[in-house]
Amino acid sequence: MTTPHSPLSTPRILLTGKNGQVGFELQRSLAMLGEVFAVDRDDCDLANPDAIRDLVQRIRPDIIVNPAAHTAVDRAESEIELATLLNTTAPQVFAEEAAKLGALLVHYSTDYVFDGRKNGAYLEDDVTNPQSVYGKTKLAGEDAIRASGCRHLIFRTSWVFGAHGANFLKTMLRLMQQRDALSVVADQIGAPTSASLIADVTAHAIRQVMRNGEWGVGSRDLDVGEAGSAMHLLPSAAITMVGQSRLAGGEDVVENLLPTPQSQLPSLYGTYHLVASGETSWHGYASLVNDIAAQQGYTLKITSEAIKAIPASDYPVPAPRPANSRLSTQKLQSTFGLVLPDWQVGVQQVMTLIKQP
Numbered sequence: 001m002t003t004p005h006s007p008l009s010t011p012r013i014l015l016t017g018k019n020g021q022v023g024f025e026l027q028r029s030l031a032m033l034g035e036v037f038a039v040d041r042d043d044c045d046l047a048n049p050d051a052i053r054d055l056v057q058r059i060r061p062d063i064i065v066n067p068a069a070h071t072a073v074d075r076a077e078s079e080i081e082l083a084t085l086l087n088t089t090a091p092q093v094f095a096e097e098a099a100k101l102g103a104l105l106v107h108y109s110t111d112y113v114f115d116g117r118k119n120g121a122y123l124e125d126d127v128t129n130p131q132s133v134y135g136k137t138k139l140a141g142e143d144a145i146r147a148s149g150c151r152h153l154i155f156r157t158s159w160v161f162g163a164h165g166a167n168f169l170k171t172m173l174r175l176m177q178q179r180d181a182l183s184v185v186a187d188q189i190g191a192p193t194s195a196s197l198i199a200d201v202t203a204h205a206i207r208q209v210m211r212n213g214e215w216g217v218g219s220r221d222l223d224v225g226e227a228g229s230a231m232h233l234l235p236s237a238a239i240t241m242v243g244q245s246r247l248a249g250g251e252d253v254v255e256n257l258l259p260t261p262q263s264q265l266p267s268l269y270g271t272y273h274l275v276a277s278g279e280t281s282w283h284g285y286a287s288l289v290n291d292i293a294a295q296q297g298y299t300l301k302i303t304s305e306a307i308k309a310i311p312a313s314d315y316p317v318p319a320p321r322p323a324n325s326r327l328s329t330q331k332l333q334s335t336f337g338l339v340l341p342d343w344q345v346g347v348q349q350v351m352t353l354i355k356q357p
């Protein structure tokens with residue numbers, strides 16, 4: 001069975017930052033949606049706006065997915081020009097090109113757009129007030145996308161980790177094997193979020209947008225697959241869908257992905273918070289890494305008692321971090337019919353992957 005559109009063609013998906021944490025996982029999750037053109041900085045230097053325009057005009061994508069960014073938060077304080085080019089200008093150019101093509105732009109942003117002074121979890125519409133160059137340039141990138149008028153999904157996430165790439169989890173794992181004492185910040189709260197969860201939710205959201213019927217996608221009608229093919233969308237089983245049931249064969253039937261008449265569907269475009277459920281501090285996060293590493297048989301120099309909880313003021317860094325990085329995912333969960341897993345699930349999954357030979 002196909003959608004009512006005809007003739008059908010496979011979506012062309014341009015993916016940036018293919019070797020980044022999220023980009024690496026997106027190569028897997030987006031492959032189920034269409035033909036993926038994954039690029040790295042050798043294919044296109046995203047600090048060069050002309051190169052971005054050339055790339056988009058050459059590939060003529062239906063969907064642009066842009067996880068590439070200047071993510072070195074402390075270095076950004078002294079690399080303002082480069083951070084602006086990558087975090088503000090590049091998304092702006094992608095958005096302008098997407099608007100011309102009628103393409104969908106999927107982009108990622110950060111909890112650092114907030115100052116962290118709110119009590120409770122931030123909502124998408126809460127007042128932003130970034131405190132760092134990274135946060136300011138990322139927010140300006142968001143604003144440029146919203147101003148461009150292109151179809152877009154912006155996912156704000158936090159504390160990203162994965163088996164691929166450098167991150168806090170892997171740094172802790174290494175240090176716990178080298179040192180007998182560690183001090184870790186305990187007064188910043190957030191949700192460690194796995195790159196694979198972000199990639200799976202992204203693919204799920206894109207598919208829903210495609211099914212939504214509001215999207216003619218430029219001049220072409222796209223084959224979004226058979227209704228039942230959504231069963232294979234989430235191989236990592238990282239997300240629970242509302243209305244899902246498990247078959248004997250282990251396949252998930254995602255009832256809420258069945259095509260719905262266009263008139264019943266609100267627009268899905270916009271800005272969403274995408275983080276794992278629950279919350280912790282960096283110290284709580286490190287403690288879980290230590291516990292799992294001990295269970296997995298790592299030879300650790302450290303004991304859990306030797307992981308000292310310290311205030312952020314005892315660990316000065318160039319870029320200020322929000323004390324409260326909690327992001328409410330209510331909008332994402334209700335709009336896309338998702339129940340997001342607790343952050344600990346992702347930590348366990350990634351540590352199991354890392355441990356494998």
Ligand SMILES: NC(=O)c1ccc[n+]([C@@H]2O[C@H](COP(=O)([O-])OP(=O)(O)OC[C@H]3O[C@@H](n4cnc5c(N)ncnc54)[C@H](OP(=O)(O)O)[C@@H]3O)[C@@H](O)[C@H]2O)c1
Nearest residue numbers: 017019020021022041045046068069071108110157159160
């Ligand atoms: N990491 C976090 O904790 C975190 C938290 C909140 C939000 N986010 C956002 O989530 C998204 C994905 O983050 P991530 O952790 O996956 O980032 P990441 O692992 O640091 O990957 C960033 C990617 O951008 C690419 N890149 C950097 N400069 C480039 C250039 N001049 N030209 C082309 N490509 C360039 C990098 O290429 P190379 O591999 O060649 O360096 C890399 O593939 C980003 O938008 C980030 O702002 C991340």
